[in-house]
Amino acid sequence: MKIGITGATGHLGRLVVAKMKEKAAADDLVALVRSPGKAADLGIEAREADYDKPDTLNRALESIDTLLLISGSEVGKRATQHKRVIEAAKKNGVQRIVYTSLLHTDNTSVSLAKEHLATEQALKASGIPHTLLRNGWYTDNYTGSIPGALAGGAFIGSAEEGRISAATREDYAEAAVAVLTSEGHEGKVYELAGDEAFTLSEFAAELSRQAGQEIPYKNLPESEYAAVLASFGIPEEMAKAIAGWDVSVSKGDLFDDSRQLSKLIGRPTTPLSVAVRDALENAPKVG
Template identity: 55%
Template sequence: MILVTGASGQLGHLVISSLLAKGVAASEIVAAVRSPEKASVLTAQGVVVRKADYTDLASLKAAMTGVKRVVLVSSSEVGQRAVQHQNVIDAAKEAGVELIAYTSILHADTSPLALAEEHVATETALKASGVPHVLLRNGWYSENYTMSAGMAVEHGAVLGSAGVGKYSTAARADYAEAAAVAITSENQAGKVYELAGDEAFTLAQYASYIADISGKAVVYQDLPEAEYAKVLVQVGLPEGFANILADSDVGASKGGLFDDSKTLSKLIGRPTTPIQDSIKVALS
């Protein structure tokens, strides 16, 4: 059986969809979720739904019953991830899991992004555990930006602090498919995949794509990190998360979210989803 953590989340749900598309039987997939009652769609598909909370080691151990492989989708709770992921690793080790596939961050060991710290801690914990594992170092999801494409059209501007830094983004579904491939393939233990989109762009280019697709004037406005974080708070983001996003933009300006190896498209056997396609979906 293959267990997917955070299975009701955006990435986890897509990983399960990819596993099903690859022909994995629904009865062989365990969706580990905090609130099983919110996973009725998965239950209806025949997927095994089990309650499991990153903060509750006992629940994780119970969820691991009969499980041989685990897709450890990184927790969304920044600042608590290292401890939460350690719980999953400990439960998997006790269960005798044969392989963990962990969704880390692009070039984690050299990344200038503050977000990388907890990913590095988790990678270190995996190594110390002795559990065979494969690292899926995911680049930026296109949806991280396209979810606000409508706002960019409305205000005529894309804001950021990335300067001319390049983003090698891919759709969340592309990364999910990569996780499904890795967890169902043989000889994955010890591998490190630096996963990113085939085509990179600057935020100025991204703004021009939105303009072309929407038919509206949209430009990129580069802001100092502190000012960008302040704007994000003003539009409703929590201060801590706003600071993380602003830091990530600065990290992108230093090359932290660029990769041209095309490892992702090689792994999934097709080109990654162009950012223009994701923009079209967001604006439709």
């Protein structure tokens, strides 16, 4: 049985491939990527699958039985791109699709939800048996900002005291592998989130404790936060989007206490303290 993995050279995709190789033969795995040359180190077959070139999708999905459709990275283009993948999957007789969606896609103010919901609807319309992995926020979204927070002396955002049920990319990768390598998931919708929620104030407090440096959380108005992000070189539209996501956090849209993720992976999700520790250990040294 051939299992295809889109976005296999991305952060989540690489983790999925590594964990899949522990559960399945490498010969049964196929990386579906825009640039096969960048997948050479994965140790599995790589096929060109460019979302903007439908012909490559048709060739890439030949003989694929199960497809992990990791949502694309081009916000604004993803609904169309994902639909092309689904159409090619149907044309090539793919028997099952597992899609990485967004937590509470059908009931959230997070702007990303629109494209995910469109993809979920396309999957339903296709008639292909599928599973929805509605992933919550990555703890990595925040630990990735640790070097900047340490340098600037504060952790900033617009999330107020909203609680975030985040988990690490590795946790979400394990969930994908669990679904790909076991039965009984067709038609299921999993709302995946971390076991323990935290506010950004609590995140900053944990960072301060481990770094031995006082790093307060400074909550900024949405427009001010977007302007600060833009000053860091983030494109203006993306800066506005990120600030808007924080406002969604303040509304409770990234909170979930169902613990479906830990049930799926058979262990507790990675604690915030461990994620912060690992990030500090891997952070580039200054001075």
